[in-house]
Structures are given as structure tokens and as C-alpha cells.
Amino acid sequence: MTQPSDNEKQEAVADTAPTADPKPTDPLEVTETGTTGGPEVEEARGAHLGTRLSAAGEQLQAQTKKRGKLAFGGLSRCWHYWQARGVRHQGDPVFAATPAVLRWRDFAAYVLGPVALLLVFADPVSVQWARELPPSLHGFFRWLTDFGTSGWVLVPTGVFCLIVLACNFNSAASAAQRAAQRLVGVAGYLFLSVGLSGLAVVALKWNIGRARPRHFDELGPVAFDPFAWQSSFTSFPSGHSTTAGALFVGLALLFPKARLALLLTGFWIAMSRVITGAHYPSDVAAGLILGGAFSFLLARAFARRGFAFKRQDKIWLQPRYDGEVLLSSIKRLLRSAKTALFS
Secondary structure: OOOOOHHHHHHHHHHHOOOOOOOOOOOOOOOOOOOOOOHHHHHHHHHHHHHHHHHHHHHHHHHHHHHHHHHHHHHHHHHHHHHHHHHHOOOOHHHHOOOHHHOHHHHHHHHHHHHHHHHHHOHHHHHHHHHOOOHHHHHHHHHHHHHHOOHHHHHHHHHHHHHHHHOOHHHOOHHHHHHHHHHHHHHHHHHHHHHHHHHHHHHHHHHHOEOOHHHHHHHOOOOEOOOOOOHHHOOOOOHHHHHHHHHHHHHHHHOHHHHHHHHHHHHHHHHHHHHOOOOOHHHHHHHHHHHHHHHHHHHHHHHHOOOOEEEOOOOOEEEOOOHHHHHHHHHHHHHHHHHHHHO
């Protein structure tokens, strides 16, 4: 009997060996050829992606609702705290009383005096003077005048206050809570100074109806059309000058060491409106006085309630926090922001 050869033995073993089950494939796994395995796999991938997007949307919606409730609650607490502090400090009649120089009748007289002088002596010659300036100077002041817009002040200060109020600082350290209170007080003061004075000047200029310098050649410097409601008849007072007065007087009160530099910066931003031919000097003077008065009166209201300022004497006040304290508060707030925002 012949023995089987080696090749026949190997073939017999291969025939009797169990075959391994094929490896199950992931319906979402891309094959080596770059295809996704057909329409069934494409449908599974789409369903998987839709589930993840839906979960992310629900999480975002929940976080938005939570932060909105926190921000609204923070605004409500600020308002109640403001009212409570006002009642608490009513027993200080000396500082609570408005100084005579800032009462409305006296204040109107102090405003109308310089404005009338400028209207008679400066406005008639200001247009021709501005036209004769070098073009390079016009270019610089056209760039500078944009700093008199209120948007670059209102947006960051308002957004900052809302973000801080939306953060859950109840779980943060007490030092972080105090830092948040300091910075919200300062940012809120600047926001209200620029915002309230801006609303007042818009109501005044659109109803007074003074012609802008572009109409100087045909109408002269003293041309009014009350309630005209046209942009070319909204010269008095100057809105940019009001913003500059409110902002830089407020900053000068907050940072007295840099008071002179801040006031000069605000003055030249306001004067840019004359140099660019957008306003008369009397418009600029009225805007500066109006904005500065708003900031000063609001600072006194803040000082009576212990926000951002404190009383110095019968009229004047001083900042409650210096620059170093505010800088350290910013650092402290940044260190605690991640915990407070995502808690």
C-alpha cells in the first residue's frame, strides 16, 4: 500500500481546518477603497451626526437659558441694591443735595453764556478757518473724530457687565466676587454716562434743528429749522463732543493722576468736529458741557451709594479704587472666570 505524499497530507489538513468567521465591519467605517459601503452606511452616518448635533444644540440652549437667568437676576439684584443704598444714605443731606452750580437753572445759565459768545464770535469764522487747514491735518482729525462715537464705549462695557453678571460667582472665592463688583461698578458707570448723555443729546439735536456747516454758504452760521428731522439740521449740540465729554470726564474722575491728559484728549476729539467741518464751536462747547455734567452728576449718585466713588467734600469726590486695585481685580476675575462661567 502506497503512503500519501507530503503534498496530499497538507491538502487534507487544509480541507479539515475550520474556517474563521469574517470580521464584522463597522457600518460607519470607511473601506480601503475610500467608499462608505453604500446608502445604508451613509444613512447611518447621517443619523449619527444628527444625534450629536441635536445633543449639542440642546446643551447650548440649556446653557443660554441658565446664563440669561443669571444675567437677569444680576441686573435685578443691582437695581435693588442701588435702591437700598440710596435709602441708606438719605441721612447725608450735605452731600445728597445738588450743588448750586449744577442745579438746572444755574447750569443752563452757565451753559448758555459761553455758547452764546461762541455763536456770535467764533462760529462765523470757524468754517473758513477749518477749510484753510493743511490736508494732512484734515486726514489726522478725520481719523481722530471716530473716537467720538459711542459704540466703541457702549458695546464693550455693556457686554462685559452682562458676561460678569451671567457668571456664577457664588461658587467662586470671595475675592473674585469683590473683584467682579468693583469692575461692574466702573464699567456700568462709564456705560451709563455715555449712554444717558447720548440719549439726551439725540433728543435735543433732532428737535432743535440747527443747520450744519455744510449749509454755511447759503444759510450762514445761525440757521435753525426746529423739528425738521433731517440729518443736515442736527448740528446743535454735537453728539461726538457729548460722548467725548462724558467719557473723558468720567475717566478723569476715575483716574485723577491722569486727569489733565484725559481732559486734553477729550477736548481735541471734540475739536475734530470743527476741523472736519461737521459742527460749529458752539455745538462742540454745548456737547462737552452736557456730557461732562452727566458724568459728574452720575458719579455723585454712585458715590452716595458706595459704587466706584466716595465722598471727598461737599461737592467733590474721589475714586473708591485706584488703578492698581482695578488691575489686580481684572487679574483675579480672569483667574476665576473659567470656574464661574462653566459652573
